Amino acid sequence: xxxxxxxxxxxxxxxxxxxxxxxxxxxxxxxxxxxxxxxxxxxxxxxxxxxxxxxxxxxxxxxxxxxxxxxxxxxxxxxxxxxxxxxxxxxxxxxxxxxxxxxxxxxxxxxxxxxxxxxxxxxxxxxxxxxxxxxxxxxxxxxxxxxxxxxxxxxxxxxxxxxxxxxxxxxxxxxxxxxxxxxxxxxxxxxxxxxxxxxxxxxxxxxxxxxxxxxxxxxxxxxxxxxxxxxxxxxxxxxxxxxxxxxxxxxxxxxxxxxxxxxxxxxxxxxxxxxxxxxxxxxxxxxxxxxxxxxxxxxxxxxxxxxxxxxxxxxxxxxxxxxxxxxxxxxxxxxxxxxxxxxxxxxxxxxxxxxxxxxxxxxxxxxxxxxxxxxxxxxxxxxxxxxxxxxxxxxxxxxxxxxxxxxxxxxxxxxxxxxxxxxxxxxxxxxxxxxxxxxxxxxxxxxxxxxxxxxxxxxxxxxxxxxxxxxxxxxxxxxxxxxxxxxxxxxxxxxxxxxxxxxxxxxxxxxxxxxxxxxxxxxxxxxxxxxxxxxxxxxxxxxxxxxxxxxxxxxxxxxxxxxxxxxxxxxxxxxxxxxxxxxxxxxxxxxxxxxxxxxxxxxxxxxxxxxxxxxxxxxxxxxxxxxxxxxxxxxxxxxxxxxxxxxxxxxxxxxxxxxxxxxxxxxxxxxxxxxxxxxxxxxxxxxxxxxxxxxxxxxxxxxxxxxxxxxxxxxxxxxxxx
Numbered sequence: 001x002x003x004x005x006x007x008x009x010x011x012x013x014x015x016x017x018x019x020x021x022x023x024x025x026x027x028x029x030x031x032x033x034x035x036x037x038x039x040x041x042x043x044x045x046x047x048x049x050x051x052x053x054x055x056x057x058x059x060x061x062x063x064x065x066x067x068x069x070x071x072x073x074x075x076x077x078x079x080x081x082x083x084x085x086x087x088x089x090x091x092x093x094x095x096x097x098x099x100x101x102x103x104x105x106x107x108x109x110x111x112x113x114x115x116x117x118x119x120x121x122x123x124x125x126x127x128x129x130x131x132x133x134x135x136x137x138x139x140x141x142x143x144x145x146x147x148x149x150x151x152x153x154x155x156x157x158x159x160x161x162x163x164x165x166x167x168x169x170x171x172x173x174x175x176x177x178x179x180x181x182x183x184x185x186x187x188x189x190x191x192x193x194x195x196x197x198x199x200x201x202x203x204x205x206x207x208x209x210x211x212x213x214x215x216x217x218x219x220x221x222x223x224x225x226x227x228x229x230x231x232x233x234x235x236x237x238x239x240x241x242x243x244x245x246x247x248x249x250x251x252x253x254x255x256x257x258x259x260x261x262x263x264x265x266x267x268x269x270x271x272x273x274x275x276x277x278x279x280x281x282x283x284x285x286x287x288x289x290x291x292x293x294x295x296x297x298x299x300x301x302x303x304x305x306x307x308x309x310x311x312x313x314x315x316x317x318x319x320x321x322x323x324x325x326x327x328x329x330x331x332x333x334x335x336x337x338x339x340x341x342x343x344x345x346x347x348x349x350x351x352x353x354x355x356x357x358x359x360x361x362x363x364x365x366x367x368x369x370x371x372x373x374x375x376x377x378x379x380x381x382x383x384x385x386x387x388x389x390x391x392x393x394x395x396x397x398x399x400x401x402x403x404x405x406x407x408x409x410x411x412x413x414x415x416x417x418x419x420x421x422x423x424x425x426x427x428x429x430x431x432x433x434x435x436x437x438x439x440x441x442x443x444x445x446x447x448x449x450x451x452x453x454x455x456x457x458x459x460x461x462x463x464x465x466x467x468x469x470x471x472x473x474x475x476x477x478x479x480x481x482x483x484x485x486x487x488x489x490x491x492x493x494x495x496x497x498x499x500x501x502x503x504x505x506x507x508x509x510x511x512x513x514x515x516x517x518x519x520x521x522x523x524x525x526x527x528x529x530x531x532x533x534x535x536x537x538x539x540x541x542x543x544x545x546x547x548x549x550x551x552x553x554x555x556x557x558x559x560x561x562x563x564x565x566x567x568x569x570x571x572x573x574x575x576x577x578x579x580x581x582x583x584x585x586x587x588x589x590x591x592x593x594x595x596x597x598x599x600x601x602x603x604x605x606x607x608x609x610x611x612x613x614x615x616x617x618x619x620x621x622x623x624x625x626x627x628x629x630x631x632x633x634x635x636x637x638x639x640x641x642x643x644x645x646x647x648x649x650x651x652x653x654x655x656x657x658x659x660x661x662x663x664x665x666x667x668x669x670x671x672x673x674x675x676x677x678x679x680x681x682x683x684x685x686x687x688x689x690x691x692x693x694x695x696x697x698x699x700x701x702x703x704x705x706x707x708x709x710x711x712x713x714x715x716x717x718x719x720x721x722x
Contacts, residue, residue, distance in 0.1 A: 022503045023537070024544035024638075024690070025528045029520040030063035037066050040166035043087040043133070050079045051473060051519035053435040054112060054119035056137040059086070067172035068160065071527055072147045073534075074181040076479055077215070079144040079472060081112075082160065082171070087133045091164035093141055094128045098156045098175060104148035107158070112140035112469065115431045121468050144472070145175060153179035153534065179534035180486065184275045186217040187492070188442045188481035189414055189452030190474075191281065191337075191368075191391070194218075194459050196225040201465035206256065209465070210266060214273065216471060217478035218458070221337075223266050223280035227259040229334075230283040234259065235317040236297050244297035244313065247320040267333050276333070279452075281368075282321075284337035291339045291354055304350050306357075315361035322362030335366035335389055342371050351387075352380030359385060370454070372396050373405040373413060386411050391454050393418065394425050394512050395629075398703045399448055406449060406495035414452030415445065415512070422597035424513040424631035424697070428470055429455065436517050438473040442481035443509040443522075447502070447665060449495040483529050487540065500540065504529060507543040507690045510665025513595075513631050514695040521545060521691065545692030549591030549635040555718040557581045557634070560620035561607035573617050578715070582607070583622060591635030597628050605630075608712065613650030617715050618680055621649055627657070627708030629700030633693040634718070640688050642721050645696070646714040647672070648680035657710040662697040663687055669711075671704040680714065686721065694718060 033052070036045040044060040047068055060083070072078035084091065097107050111131050113121035119140055125131070133139050143160060156175045161168060199209035206226070213220055227233060227250060240248035249260030256262075269276030285291045292314065294301050299310045306314065325331045336358065342351045351369055355377070358367050371377065372392035378384060386405055391414045392398075405411045421427045428438035441453050461471035484501050485492065493499035508525055509515035516522065521543055528541035558571060558578040571578040583605040586593035598604035604625045613619040624630055645668055647659045658671035664687040672681055687694075699711035 020500065020532075021539045022542045023539035025524055025541045027518075027521050027524050027543060027545045027692075029518075030061075030065065032520045032523045033061050034063040034065035035060045036068075036171065037064055038169060038171050040164075040169060043084060043089075043091075043164065043166060045162075045171070046083045047081055048083065049435075049519035049523045050081045050142065050469075051435040051439040051476065051522060053433075053469060054081070054083065054114075054138060054140050056114055056117045058083070058138055067174060068143065069174045069176075070145060071176040071178065071530055072145065073178045073483075073530060074147050074149050074151050074153075075184065076182045077106075077144055077146050077475060078175075079142050079476070080173075082141045082143065084131075084139045084141070084162075085133045086135050086138055088135050089165050090130050090132045091162050092128055092130045093125060094161045094163075095143060095173070096158050096161075098145075098158045100156055101151045101177075102148055104146075105151070106144075106146035108144045110142045110144070112142060118431050119469055120431045121463060122466060122472065124466060142472070143173065147175075147177055149181055151177050153177050178530040182479060182482045183485075184273075186219070186278050186478055186482075187451075187485045188217070188445070188478055189279050189412075190217075190219045190478070191279070191414065191416075191452065191454035192218055192220050192458035193456045194220045194462070196220055196222055198459060199462060199465050204465070207272065210272070212465060212467070214275075214277065216467065216475040217482075218471075218474060219277045219279055220458075221281045221284070223277045224259060224262040227253070227257055227262050228283060229259060229263070229321060231293070231296065231317060234321065244317075247317075247324045249324070263330055264328065267330055278333060280330075280334050281337050282334050285340055288340045291350065305353055311357060315357065318358060318361035318365065322365050326364065331364050331366075335368050337368045337370075338387070340370045341393075342369070342377070345376065348374070348376035349380060349382070351377045352382060352385055355385035355387060356383050370416065372398055373402045373411065374398070375401065378405060388412060389414060389452075391416050391452075392450075394421060396701065397448065397450075397512070398701070400703050403449065403495035412452065413448070413450050414454055415448075415450050416454035416456075422628075423599070424595035424629070426512065426515065428474070429457070429460070434517065434519075435469065435473050436515075436519055436522070438470050439477045439480070439519070439522060440509055440515045441474075441477050442484070443477075443505055444512040444515050446481075446484060446493060446505045447510055448512065449493055451492055480526060483526065483533065486533055487529060503542050504540050506665055507541075510695070511662065511697065513629060513697050514662070514665060516543075516691050516693075518545070518691075543690050544638045545690065546637050547591060547635040547692035548637070550637065552637040552639050552720050554720065555579065555634070555636075557716045557718070558617050558620060559622045559713045559715060560609070564607060565609040566616035566620060568616070571616070573615050576717075578617065581622075586633060592633065594630055594632050596624065596630030598624060598626060599630065608649055610649050610651035613680065618646065618650055621647075621712040621714040623710050623712045624699050625710075627699055627701075627710055629660075630698050632696045632698060632713075634696075634716075635692060636689050636694045636718070638688075638690055638692070640686060640721050641694070642684055642686050642719045643668075643694065644682060644684040644715075644717040644719075645669070646680065646682040646716075647712055648674040648714065649712045650679055652676060653679040654710055654712075656705065658702045658704050659711045660698070660700055660702065660709070661711060661713070664689065664695055671702050 033048040039045040046060040109125040110122040112119040250258040264270040366388040368389035370391040426437040487501040562582040653675035661669040702709040
């Protein structure tokens with residue numbers, strides 16, 4: 001492994017003594033998406049990254065290449081996708097193991113199934129199984145390889161054999177094993193509500209289900225299922241010799257059902273895999289509106305704050321639990337999920353109360369709340385108290401205060417997705433989104449210093465014990481984070497501080513709304529990052545994507561109704577010719593467009609024109625009438641540019657609607673106020689474009705007001721600089 005700058009291993013020292021340099025990685029899409037030269041007549045064979053979910057309408061690309069290729073570290077799973085057709089007939093598919101990888105290697109086949117026109121399910125195939133082809137849609141086979149520890153680094157070869165009407169065909173499969181191991185322990189946290197029992201295969205047991213999740217680097221809420229530390233088990237339990245007096249860890253139950261046996265097994269890995277899950281939720285709220293039970297040990301709670309008698313009993317239990325966890329080495333990996341989505345000031349005050357109550361009884365017990373870090377909770381007038389784990393909805397996250405909590409108190413921030421999360425946010429919960437929505441999760445988290453992801457219905461990623469495409473892509477995402485963690489000298493990035501690997505990440509994703517949709521780009525970057533980690537290159541890679549839609553030059557964009565005012569065509573002002581840009585969604589042909597929740601809805605994505613400004617460039621503008629955040633992208637050749645963005649409407653100031661614009665991940669306007677005296681603003685920033693697109697995040701929730709706010713986007717100028 002390349003451990004350059006060992007003296008700078010402590011992240012806070014990285015700024016002072018510097019880390020490894022960076023070097024651009026030119027993107028060649030044909031390296032990962034191509035038609036195989038081995039294709040027989042009538043049956044096109046092709047491949048594309050697994051993070052590009054197949055669609056029924058997809059067809060073989062023009063680029064050509066030889067065989068299939070993979071790369072992986074030791075202790076890593078890696079899939080590659082072979083697409084067949086459209087074509088008629090059927091074929092059998094067989095694969096041989098790699099001769100030098102050893103007995104612990106795994107080489108597995110699965111067929112992709114379509115849902116809503118997207119490749120989303122996987123059906124395991126035995127080697128030599130037959131698959132049917134179709135004339136109106138492609139068929140896809142995933143080949144997944146597990147590279148065991150101890151496997152020799154370097155290049156390895158095997159063959160995948162297809163047999164059909166064309167005869168027998170051998171397709172070479174090459175594997176490059178990077179000269180490093182992925183850690184056993186997962187460093188990017190997950191909290192997934194999944195029915196563990198449903199993951200047990202026919203004839204299997206609980207360990208099989210836990211192995212499936214552990215190998216995917218995913219953590220269920222119920223790590224210790226089929227038991228747990230719930231108050232009804234460990235305290236208020238009639239089987240206990242002293243209910244409501246001592247912590248009961250079920251010593252009378254058999255080991256498969258006793259929390260006393262299950263906790264060290266699955267939290268610490270004792271007697272199981274030696275590692276255990278990295279985070280274990282011990283118990284949680286009753287339901288979304290009820291943090292604690294109405295009665296506890298026969299004592300009525302009263303309101304949610306609890307009576308003195310109720311709170312005394314609850315605190316006695318928490319203290320006993322705290323003592324038990326500490327004595328058994330379980331505290332650092334455990335947490336209590338206190339409250340879900342506090343909605344208002346009353347809920348915030350209750351969350352603060354429960355925080356204080358818990359910390360008084362169990363000071364080292366980690367506690368979590370599904371809310372973004374906010375002063376309404378952490379700085380409650382009744383007494384300051386912060387949650388160890390804040391789980392923020394992706395659309396509600398506010399980085400400024402989150403970083404204050406992380407820097408000042410060492411608190412963690414995770415984020416969670418909901419089914420309705422719109423563009424430009426990633427959304428892995430839906431069948432009809434591309435695989436990059438799943439694969440990008442830890443990459444988009446890194447710039448925000450977010451270290452975990454949660455979702456309430458993870459069973460949809462599995463069909464019984466068979467993982468689907470999104471479950472496999474979640475594993476790929478979690479493994480990606482291990483690459484980043486290793487490249488960052490074995491540490492998470494710190495809020496407010498630079499990290500060695502930041503340039504690598506930011507060439508692919510600068511935020512949870514601005515990220516590359518190109519699976520080929522991700523694969524190119526990950527491969528070069530693997531080469532860096534094994535020592536084959538001395539510099540960290542950063543992507544360079546040259547898009548010839550807009551070569552390196554100056555561009556002047558006026559945001560307006562393309563068929564409205566100003567009507568001049570061409571539009572000339574300020575000594576330049578301006579391109580009229582409306583609310584059109586991203587379009588490959590024009591190399592520009594929007595991603596957003598209401599893009600295409602003329603009642604919300606609207607236009608404005610206020611005569612009386614300096615000129616028509618200032619007079620015209622676009623805005624989201626709901627104040628939502630939208631992403632505008634402009635295909636652009638790589639290089640450094642000065643970008644000037646004009647905001648506001650000349651007819652009126654909006655002091656209650658602060659303006660927000662981020663360019664290439666760098667804030668340009670942060671809650672910028674316009675007034676009647678100064679209704680428009682124009683600011684410039686210098687940025688490096690590396691991924692082939694200039695990205696502007698416009699609007700969204702204001703940290704100043706806590707609500708969605710208008711951002712009136714008038715114009716953008718883009719000028720190359722040396």
